[in-house]
Amino acid sequence: MPILNEVCDLIVKHAGGVNFEPYITYLRNQTYQMATLRNLCQRENFRSALDNLHAHPISGKNTINSFLALPMQRLTRLKLLVEVIRRLQDAVVRDSKDKTLEKHPFRVPSVRERENVQLALRELNRLLTASETEKELMDRKSRLLTLSSSLEFPDNVKRIAISDKRLIKEGELRECLSENGRMSVLQKLTIRKPNTFYLILFNDMLLITKKKKNAALSLPILAFTSAFEPPCSSIMLPSYVKDSTSSRVSPSRVIGLLFFVLNL
Incomplete structure (x- = not known):
């Protein structure tokens, strides 16, 4: 499983640095992105341009909302992939200890590779938690601003x-x-x-x-x-x-x- 292990190695390499922070920044401002998109969609020329983009073959019949949701989906899918890698590693290690099996189709992962899987999973969980927390915070702030502007006082x-x-x-x-x-x-x-x-x-x-x-x-x-x-x-x-x-x-x-x- 050399390719699968490299996925976790790359995540660990960039973990704790600034390379993943744009995800958090992006998701933190997602509420304002959607509000801006709704405002832009009120303009006829913007809706017309958006329809042309949606109809283009390169978009794969996906709407702009699908593309805006991709960063969060990317993190979630990465976490699912790392969890699958961990299960595969556990299965290979378990089979290697089974003396009834003469041949093992996969190489037994090293200690470093197994540690990197755990570190990658921990980093992805941290990013997902931080992203959800930041998004909820900005959603509450946005709602407070809406309520504040809606309240009318004599x-x-x-x-x-x-x-x-x-x-x-x-x-x-x-x-x-x-x-x-x-x-x-x-x-x-x-x-x-x-x-x-x-x-x-x-x-x-x-x-x-x-x-x-x-x-x-x-x-x-x-x-x-x-x-x-x-x-x-x-x-x-x-x-x-x-x-x-x-x-x-x-x-x-x-x-x-x-x-x-x-x-x-």
Whole structure:
């Protein structure tokens, strides 16, 4: 298996250096690449040029999305190849110890070759993990920027900064009725009593907002901070919100919303 072993030797040779770092950089920016592609596809001349490229025989009937996904697929396929090489090496070593076999069709791999397989597999796992971590981080940052631009605040309410927060969960909350039939806290929070709220859960804050027709998110109806554990900082309510008891909401009344949004 000289050729197969050389694959691992080459990976080990370049491991730990800068030769594999472009993979991580590429995958880190994949979210912005796709966003840029979507924006470019809105231009008719770009779509026409792209269609001509897709129709060219050299593209093999593959779309640009297929080519953009190749770097990540290349790393994954390399890992699968190295795992196959390791299994083949193990099989050859196992057969070499079998005294019932007189002849071995393959050369027994050396200690260095076996070590290189392990090192190559370790390096590929590191690259895949680092790439996934970087991509998830950039995806979260991109989503935070989108949410930040979507939140609309009136002039008399201080804007909540969310760019430095960690997004945990988001989703719609519908039909907020308690089990005993009493009016829920969300129904008491607004005059119009909308049927649907949009909840955004960060590492230290839960924002309860309402979607608008233009896809923007209106001023948070409720902002609950400090990880839902008393003593908490404060719960911001806009001036038009009416509550029969107080302008503040007890943390225990919002805990159920937290569990609900985590299961969305």
